[in-house]
Amino acid sequence: MTAILQQSLSGKQPIHFMPTEVSDDTKYINRISTYILQVSGCLINGQKAVVNITVRILSNILNSTLKFGIETISAYPLQRYHAEKKPYIRVRTWNHYDRYNALKAVRCNP
DSSP states (O other), rough: OOOOHHHHHHOOOOOOOOEEEEEEEEEEETEEEEEEEEEEEEESSSOOOEEEEEEEEHHHHHHTTTSSEEEEEEEEOOOOSSSOOOEEEEEEESSHHHHHHHHHHHHOOO
């Protein structure tokens, strides 16, 4: 790790990088369903950076969700720079298995 990066981490300063790839995965960690979002990109000095965001899926959050729901939202895309928000479809499901199958169906049918 470079001295500049180490200094930024120890000083709790932001580290800017350009995301070039986003992927997700689900795993059971200590018998708890966990969602992992992995963002890869380049730092200002050209080094590759991989950021893993781990989210524990809590059942009390999912209990209030209907079996299936769809809503339209607007947000900035994760890849490349965009000055305006783009429309997206948010899909809500009862459990992680249904969510995984819905995402798989969307990816297979562009």
